[in-house]
Structure formats: C-alpha cells, structure tokens
Amino acid sequence: xxxxxxxxxxxxxxxxxxxxxxxxxxxxxxxxxxxxxxxxxxxxxxxxxxxxxxxxxxxxxxxxxxxxxxxxxxxxxxxxxxxxxxxxxxxxxxxxxxxxxxxxxxxxxxxxxxxxxxxxxxxxxxxxxxxxxxxxxxxxxxxxxxxxxxxxxxxxxxxxxxxxxxxxxxxxxxxxxxxxxxxxxxxxxxxxxxxxxxxxxxxxxxxxxxxxxxxxxxxxxxxxxxxxxxxxxxxxxxxxxxxxxxxxxxxxxxxxxxxxxxxxxxxxxxxxxxxxxxxxxxxxxxxxxxxxxxxxxxxxxxxxxxxxxxxxxxxxxxxxxxxxxxxxxxxxxxx
Numbered sequence: 434x435x436x437x438x439x440x441x442x443x444x445x446x447x448x449x450x451x452x453x454x455x456x457x458x459x460x461x462x463x464x465x466x467x468x469x470x471x472x473x474x475x476x477x478x479x480x481x482x483x484x485x486x487x488x489x490x491x492x493x494x495x496x497x498x499x500x501x502x503x504x505x506x507x508x509x510x511x512x513x514x515x516x517x518x519x520x521x522x523x524x525x526x527x528x529x530x531x532x533x534x535x536x537x538x539x540x541x542x543x544x545x546x547x548x549x550x551x552x553x554x555x556x557x558x559x560x561x562x563x564x565x566x567x568x569x570x571x572x573x574x575x576x577x578x579x580x581x582x583x584x585x586x587x588x589x590x591x592x593x594x595x596x597x598x599x600x601x602x603x604x605x606x607x608x609x610x611x612x613x614x615x616x617x618x619x620x621x622x623x624x625x626x627x628x629x630x631x632x633x634x635x636x637x638x639x640x641x642x643x644x645x646x647x648x649x650x651x652x653x654x655x656x657x658x659x660x661x662x663x664x665x666x667x668x669x670x671x672x673x674x675x676x677x678x679x680x681x682x683x684x685x686x687x688x689x690x691x692x693x694x695x696x697x698x699x700x701x702x703x704x705x706x707x708x709x710x711x712x713x714x715x716x717x718x719x720x721x722x723x724x725x726x727x728x729x730x731x732x733x734x735x736x737x738x739x740x741x742x743x744x745x746x747x748x749x750x751x752x753x754x755x756x757x758x759x760x761x762x763x764x765x766x767x768x
Contacts, residue, residue: 439752446748453744454506454737458499461736468515468731489515491733502737511741512734516726521738525720529742530613531601532712532719535635536704538616539642544697546643547650554651555658555681573648579710582641586714589637597634599716606630638715642708646700653696657689664688698754702747 469485486492489512490501502512511522554566589596597603602615608627612618616635619628658681661667667684675684709721716722720739727735 439756442752442755446745446752449748450741450744454503454741455499457737457740458502459495461731461733462495462498466731468733472515472730489513489733502734506741511738514727514732514735516730516732516735521732521734524723524735525738525742527613528718528720528723531615531717532705532708532721534614534616535638535642535708535712535717535719536701538635539639539646539704540697540701542639542643543646543650543700546647548654548693550647550651551654551658552681552686554655555662555685556677558659558662570648570652573644574652576645578641578645578707579714581644582638582711582714585637585641596637598637601631601634601718602627603630603634634717638708638711638717641711641714642704646704649700650693650696654689654693657692658685661685661689694757695754698750698757702743702750705746706743 469482469489469491473482473485483492490498493501505512509522511520511525513519514521514524517524550566550570554563554570557563557566586598590598606627608624610618616628616631619625619631662680662685664685667680670680670684705720707721708717708719709724711717712719712721713725720742723735724739726732727739
C-alpha cells in the first residue's frame with residue numbers, strides 16, 4: 434500500500450466520519466425525548482427550561498446546532514455532557530482504555546482459540562472427530578455473547594464463585610495508576626498482584642466476547658486451510674515426506690491467514706463497539722456501559738462523541754489491517 438493509497442483512505446475516512454456525524458446528530462434529535470425535561474427539577478419555570486436549552490445550544494435549529502457543534506469538534510471540543518456536566522471527550526477518553534483492553538484481550542483469546550481449533554480440525558479432517566468439531570463450532574457460533582455472559586455468571590459467580598462478578602478492579606486496592614490501561618500498566622511495572630486482580634475481573638467478560646468470535650475465526654481459518662491443503666505446493670511437500678503437522682503449519686497456514694486476518698480486523702472493531710451489553714452485565718466501566726447511560730439520559734454530546742470515537746477506531750483498524758494484508762501477501766504487494 435503506497436502513501437497515495439493511505440492518503441486516499443484517510444480522505445475517505447474524513448468523508449465517512451462526516452456522514453456518520455450528520456446521521457447521528459439528526460437522528461438523536463428527531464427521536465422522541467428531551468434531555469432537558471429529564472434533568473430539570475420538578476416545578477421548574479419556563480424561563481429555567483429555556484435557559485438550560487440555551488446553555489446547551491438546543492434552542493437553535495438543527496442545522497445551526499450542527500454547525501456550532503462541528504466548529505467545536507474541529508477545535509477539539511465535543512461539547513459538555515448534559516448528564517455529567519463534564520466535557521464529553523474527557524469522559525469518553527477516561528472510559529476508552531478499559532474497553533480497548535477488554536477488546537484486545539478478547540480478540541487475542543479468540544484468535545488463539547479459533548486457530549487451535551482450526552488447525553486441530555484440519556489435522557483430523559479425515560477422522561470421525563471432524564464432525565464433532567463442526568457441531569461444537571456451530572453451537573458456539575449460534576450462542577451470542579450476552580448469553581455466554583449469563584452462563585459464565587451462573588458458573589463462576591454462583592456455582593463456583595471463584596471470579597469477581599462486577600467492576601474492573603477490587604475497590605479496596607488503592608493504586609495511583611499513571612494511565613487508565615490498568616492491566617498493561619500493572620504488567621509493565623511488575624505489579625503482578627494488581628495484574629492478577631484486574632485480569633480476574635476481565636476474565637468472564639473476555640470469555641463471553643471471545644467464545645462466539647473464536648468459533649467464527651475457527652470456521653474461516655479451517656475453510657482456508659482445507660483449500661490450501663489441496664494446492665500443488667502442499668502436494669509437492671507431502672511427496673517430499675513432510676509430516677501432516679508441518680504441512681499445515683509451514684505450508685498451508687501462511688497462505689490461509691489472509692482471510693482470517695481481514696476477519697479479525699473487522700471483528701475487533703465490532704468488539705470495541707459491541708461490548709455494550711456485556712459491559713452492562715458485568716458493570717464493567719467501559720465505553721459500552723457509558724453508551725447505555727448516555728442513551729438513557731438522552732445525552733446528545735456524549736452520544737455523538739462515543740459514536741465518532743467508534744467510527745474513528747473502525748476506520749483506523751481497517752486501514753492497518755489492509756496494510757498488514759498487503760505486507761503479508763506478495764501478490765498484493767507487487768500488484
């Protein structure tokens with residue numbers, strides 16, 4: 434991917450974000466519900482309500498509101514949260530590291546688990562266990578992440594209460610973190626006790642997100658491996674006496690990883706934006722949980738900031754995935 438290609442993608446990204454901003458801005462204002470009436474004290478006068486509407490810029494027409502908001506966004510000001518009385522960007526920035534760590538851990542578990550299942554099922558493709566792999570894989574795909582969340586809560590929260598049910602870290606732990614990436618910071622600073630506690634809080638939401646995704650990755654990678662195993666270069670390597678495991682790992686895998694890489698990139702962006710229900714179930718203090726509160730409170734500035742943040746992450750991850758796909762595929766690199 435050349436510098437021109439990257440520049441073109443960035444230009445498209447700007448247009449895409451602008452379109453997303455317009456749609457979200459208009460949509461949340463035409464849906465019934467007024468944030469001012471939800472936050473105003475009972476018995477407030479009409480003048481008080483009008484003053485609040487003017488304070489948050491809701492007394493102007495939608496085009497004027499959008500123009501003022503866009504002008505602020507260009508300057509780095511996404512507005513003030515109506516429900517929390519703080520800058521929306523500051524609130525999202527404080528919650529985003531928790532969601533990113535959760536999504537990165539979930540995608541890592543999903544890739545490792547899905548790859549292991551795909552490789553194992555490819556090695557056993559001629560045995561009776563192949564059908565068993567297919568059945569288990571289909572079962573995991575058909576169960577959504579929030580159902581897995583409830584199953585894990587019942588299993589490890591009540592039947593075998595070995596994991597914390599809610600939160601991100603034990604409230605009794607008073608550690609002045611430099612960043613909000615708790616797990617990463619604890620590991621890098623060698624504070625393994627804190628890292629274990631943070632990881633214990635993340636384990637159930639991570640598994641809930643990772644299990645259905647691992648099944649999807651496993652299915653796609655297995656299909657790619659099966660297609661690669663009948664190619665001439667694999668047949669030639671088999672004639673040379675290479676073991677089946679070596680054929681899968683050294684010959685087929687590197688040529689089958691392309692579709693899986695693309696899927697992983699897309700699924701990661703979905704994970705970041707799709708942690709909403711899982712974060713709510715486990716009271717995990719991420720952006721997903723924040724998004725639900727913002728919608729309930731009709732917090733326009735916060736909703737707009739969250740949606741644009743998710744859109745930006747989606748675009749950046751897809752550009753990076755495209756660059757990696759080109760780097761790993763000589764045909765794309767020299768095409």
